[in-house]
Amino acid sequence: MLSTQAIPQSWGRYPRVKPARVVPIYWRDQLPDLQALPGPLLAYGYGRSYGDSCLNENGTVLLASHLRRFLSFDEEQGLLRCEAGVSLAEVLDLIVPRGWFLPVSPGTKFVSVGGAIANDIHGKNHHKAGTFGCHVTRFELLRSNGKRLICSPTENRELFEATIGGLGLTGLILWAEFRLKRIHNPYIDMERIRYDSLEEFMELCAESDEQYEYTVAWVDCLASGSKLGRGIFMRGNHNRSPDYARKPLPRKLPLAVPVDLPSFTLNTLTLKIFNTLYDHSQLQKRVSKVVPYEPFFYPLDSIHDWNRMYGPRGFFQYQCVVPYDQGYDVMKEILQRISRSGQGSFLAVLKKFGDVRSPGLLSFPRPGLTLALDFANQGPKTLRLFEELDALVRESGGALYPAKDARMHGEDFKRFFPRWQEFMRYVDPKFSSSFWRRMALVPSWEQSATVEV
Template identity: 70%
Template sequence: MAFSGKTHQLRSWGRYPTVLPAEVRPVYWRSELPDLAHFEQPLLPYAYGRSYGDSCLNEGGVSLDVSHLRRFISFDKAEGLLCCEAGVSLAEVLELVVPRGWFIPVTPGTKFVSVGGAIANDVHGKNHHKAGTFGCHITRFELLRSNGERLICSPHKNTKLFEATIGGLGLTGVILWAEFRLKPIINPFIDMERIQFSSLDEFMQISAETDQKYEYTMSWVDVLIGGRDLCRGIFMCGNNDQSRVRASQKIGKKLPLTVPFDFPSFMLNTLTVKSFNELYYHSQFSKRVHKVVPYEPFFYPLDSIHEWNRMYGKRGFLQYQFVVPFQDGFEAMREIIGRIQHSGEGSFLTVLKTFGTIPSPGMLSFPRPGLTLALDFAFDGQKTLRLLDELDEIVRQSGGAVYPAKDARMSAENFQAFFPRWQEFAHYVDPRFSSSFWRRVSHANKLAMV
């Protein structure tokens, strides 16, 4: 992203909603920072727009483009401690550290996010049950507040601001740089297994059997099959490969595909989703398949298709991710899947996994012990919004939560029920910072300045 203080329409990866900020102001240097007290409109950092909803959007406000803050500051190759500016992408981190025997400790499903964004959304990955969230591995960062203060935040210094900023959706100020611990690896390959399952019960059984054996686990699921089994899918689990022979093996670079235009909306319907699911499920001929693969197709399969969000058409899509606790989660999951089937709404990409018990450090961190399901719904106006409102109610009744980083429509009432520490968090929100999401869920006046 490259802007020069002018106004541009902005949207997130889901392409819904589209907003018009009053200004997009680039931030180039840590030594030459803008005077944030100078702006009359509310402020919000913005890097690569890979959040799915409106948490990174600031209608009528000032979007601070931090994608230019993308320099590495230090790298302790012996200890695996990396310090870089907040606009550095995870892709750039990987290019630096993987050849030197290190890996990102926790990674989301795309490497095209900024380090600052990974902190602000306290992202999770396939190894939550083993490693927690990205925020668990942050040792410190520098936070710029609108009054000009530049604060070093860590688990031992400015602790409450540290906890508020991790998972704080960019509302506590601008993260200028961050330091975090890396994970040692022997080679850039994943020793993985793919296991077909034919019901939610079987998923739970496989999950229980693999959680201790494998660091990385997740499942693609088909929630449109109907019947007693409710869903079927392919469970994927893996560990970092331990072969020293493969340490010197080069991974060939494949040219990414690009979706060149917006797909017509009629191409995405229940019939095409069911057809895709049928083909994908049966593309695996054996119950279990074992293989060793490069890390990129394992962690980032969609990154090989640039602009893949165009497949959902001009209206975009809503990704919906929730977590429900283990105690009541099984029944809640059955009810939610049943409601989706009854609605006729289809999801091409549906991911099911479990969260572990490692506590997240952020006040608004999303992961908590339980079952989590993520679905993509092509946006079909009120029909889609009504369905998601219904799902919110089931999640709320079960004691679960919806992921703010992927939300564009949840009510203030539900947000405040999902995140009971929200009022404590609000105390640490910078008075000049706001977002379209925060104004919706907190009823904060976007022009209220302290």
């Protein structure tokens, strides 16, 4: 019987499935007997994964968002230890006034530290800092057999590497320790550049990689012809002026989407109007300014429940990476297919991944170009487009991001993540997810090949 806890769902609100039960985890010293709970099990934080990697249909969800305590903070070394349910927003509230920042951050601060590890999140500085997992020093992992293991690059190393990017399948992370980045103040020196083509985007990437820590571009996914791939390129560094250290951060009241918008609200016409207006919102070619860190890193966090804009059917986010050697040609073809389809969204992000390697066995980022954009769920029409895009990614030797996925094929997953067999040795025999079962791999709670740890 389902508990009175809210039914966990993913940010894309598709698929809509229910677990059999939700078990809240409140205290690290009062943990439930995982062996006694009906399987399969899966930890759940704040549900910011877009597809079904955070869902566990007909299984047991371990609600970890109550594990929200800070355990230690070495302000000299920038080393923070906290429970796995602490959100990045709570981390920022603690560390930014003390002159520190997250080593890597995704596009939202409303994710848990445990989720950041399980999905090995990346950000605008991947070309400089790699993934979040590159900065994790250790964590404690609870296995279903009751063992509590400290995992680090030197202790239980194999399980450490399997858990980073391991989609929550190796057990329940109880706490984690990671290194922070020193900053002088909470402001960013930002430059926004209007560019007119995918070719110009590539030139801006090459120009920016060395001098700028953060780079990303908004791309008009409905532009075509000579304007294919046009958009606004954003790059920035942490401001170093002592004057801004004394300047208080502005506070804005958050907006909210209180109800599901009708499905017809987002269509080809409204998307084209939005993209054209956004592209022309900056009249000058280049604009430089100093901005607070929040609108630079988290522009959508100021709109609560923005996922409701896609209506009751939910939406898909499609994120792929294609290797450098074919990056321009493949990304050009991907953008052409999306433009011709008339689908896509006003939330399309294009950036370049660097070659900083993650310790995670299933980490998604790899050297190349990555595109992430939302698609309203229009049923078969949308799925047919994804099949076309999958073929291009597959042929290029690229990959899709499991944390954003709700419909990848199992054979593609094996191709995209060639270390999957090695990873399966460390999957906890009682942990699984809707995503993992959809991949048509051996259900993890029935495996006999799992390493006993």
